[in-house]
Amino acid sequence: MTYRSNRFCLSLFPVLLCLCMICSSITWSADLDALSSNSEVILFGKVMETQCHWAETSLNIMTHTKFLVEKNIKGLFRSGDTVTIETLGGCINGMKQVRTGSPALNKGEHALVFLNSGPKGVYVVYQQNEGVIPFSDHGEDQISHDGRKLSSLISEVSLVLQK
Numbered sequence: 001m002t003y004r005s006n007r008f009c010l011s012l013f014p015v016l017l018c019l020c021m022i023c024s025s026i027t028w029s030a031d032l033d034a035l036s037s038n039s040e041v042i043l044f045g046k047v048m049e050t051q052c053h054w055a056e057t058s059l060n061i062m063t064h065t066k067f068l069v070e071k072n073i074k075g076l077f078r079s080g081d082t083v084t085i086e087t088l089g090g091c092i093n094g095m096k097q098v099r100t101g102s103p104a105l106n107k108g109e110h111a112l113v114f115l116n117s118g119p120k121g122v123y124v125v126y127q128q129n130e131g132v133i134p135f136s137d138h139g140e141d142q143i144s145h146d147g148r149k150l151s152s153l154i155s156e157v158s159l160v161l162q163k
Contacts, residue, residue: 032153036160039114039126041075043067043083044135044142044150047105052090061097063090064122065105067113073157075115085115086122103132110135110142112153 036042048066055062065085069077077083089099103125105111114131118124125131135142135150142150 032156033160035114035127035131036074036157038116039074039131040117041077041083041115041123042073042112042157043069043075043077043115044071044073044112044154045069045083045110047107047109047111048082050090050105050107052092054092060088060099061090061092061095063087063105067105067111070110071154073112073154074161083115084122085113086118086124101128103129105132112144112150 046068048068050063050065052061052063054060063086065087067083067085069079069081069083072078085105087105088102089097089104091097112133112135114126115123116126133148133153134145136145144150144153
């Protein structure tokens with residue numbers, strides 16, 4: 001290559017680097033059809049408590065979340081049941097482990113969760129972050145953090161499950 005073509009290639013490097021950074025930051029949302037169809041259990045409820053522990057077979061921190069069922073959309077749970085959800089990451093004695101893509105369920109938060117059976121009677125979130133839709137209290141109808149009504153989401157999921 002000539003000096004001129006080398007200079008041209010080097011001038012493109014920052015542009016290509018920026019494009020790579022932008023593309024890597026885009027997250028693809030799992031669609032509601034896939035979440036609904038591929039989850040064994042779909043629940044709306046409230047995070048009651050979280051408890052972190054070391055994984056038995058690795059140096060990972062795991063969080064067990066006690067989740068109080070308020071509405072069952074799919075599965076055998078009833079309102080008032082408690083489900084244990086296991087996620088990767090957490091905090092033990094000031095040591096924090098955050099795993100990219102792993103959902104964080106916070107005490108007192110309401111969420112619509114898409115779950116599958118996990119080890120030892122716990123449930124795991126299907127599609128990690130995509131399988132948890134957090135909600136805020138807004139009177140009679142719950143509103144997701146991205147502005148969707150719980151009643152609308154449940155209707156959409158119900159239509160998918162009827163197919």
